[in-house]
Amino acid sequence: MSIKSVQNKRAIIIDDHKLFTSGLAGILDDIGLKVIATFSNAIDALNYLKNQDTDIIFSDINMPKMDGISFCNKVREKNIETPIIMLSMYEDSNIIKESFDNGANGYLSKNTEREEIIKALTNCLNGKEFVNKNLLKEDKISSVNKDKYQTKYSLSTREREVLEHILNDEKNSVIADLLNISKRTVETHRKNIMVKLDVKTPVALAQLAIKYKLTTTLKG
Numbered sequence: 001m002s003i004k005s006v007q008n009k010r011a012i013i014i015d016d017h018k019l020f021t022s023g024l025a026g027i028l029d030d031i032g033l034k035v036i037a038t039f040s041n042a043i044d045a046l047n048y049l050k051n052q053d054t055d056i057i058f059s060d061i062n063m064p065k066m067d068g069i070s071f072c073n074k075v076r077e078k079n080i081e082t083p084i085i086m087l088s089m090y091e092d093s094n095i096i097k098e099s100f101d102n103g104a105n106g107y108l109s110k111n112t113e114r115e116e117i118i119k120a121l122t123n124c125l126n127g128k129e130f131v132n133k134n135l136l137k138e139d140k141i142s143s144v145n146k147d148k149y150q151t152k153y154s155l156s157t158r159e160r161e162v163l164e165h166i167l168n169d170e171k172n173s174v175i176a177d178l179l180n181i182s183k184r185t186v187e188t189h190r191k192n193i194m195v196k197l198d199v200k201t202p203v204a205l206a207q208l209a210i211k212y213k214l215t216t217t218l219k220g
Contacts, residue, residue: 008032010053041065042070049078057085106123158179
């Protein structure tokens, strides 16, 4: 798919930073893509998509009201198949994986060059996935500097399911039966969760889980 083939395609942008939105819109306009709407939060974008179609969606991750990964999940729950390209400052491999697990088609760093945006666009519109090559390397961000979004998305979907049962004080054998996995697998998940979150005790784990809403049932 060439640049010519994306001309007159329609896009929406979801990002609460107006300067970035304006810059991205300028790049898309320059290659002939029509930006038909922009949103500062994902909830407004979801409401828009109830009645309007678009060919491609660009979404930030760190946004008010609803983060971009949750937005991806909601879009797919509504059986909307429009390709979604995540644009974020986060370059952590766990966040990238979580994005794709929840329905993203592409992932770009906000520091990416124009040519990479075009590559992502043409690939995703052609039914392929795309990630910046430099983001496929080892994590660049030290765990010491992780903020709440990186902490939240350092766990896989399965690990968060296990965590939810751990917080309900359920035994490994019970968790294994509920999730239809082996007891040893549960033990491995439990160990990985503690390592990833850098906690030593169940109390510390519970406090961190509540603080960062690490499971769907936690309100924080």
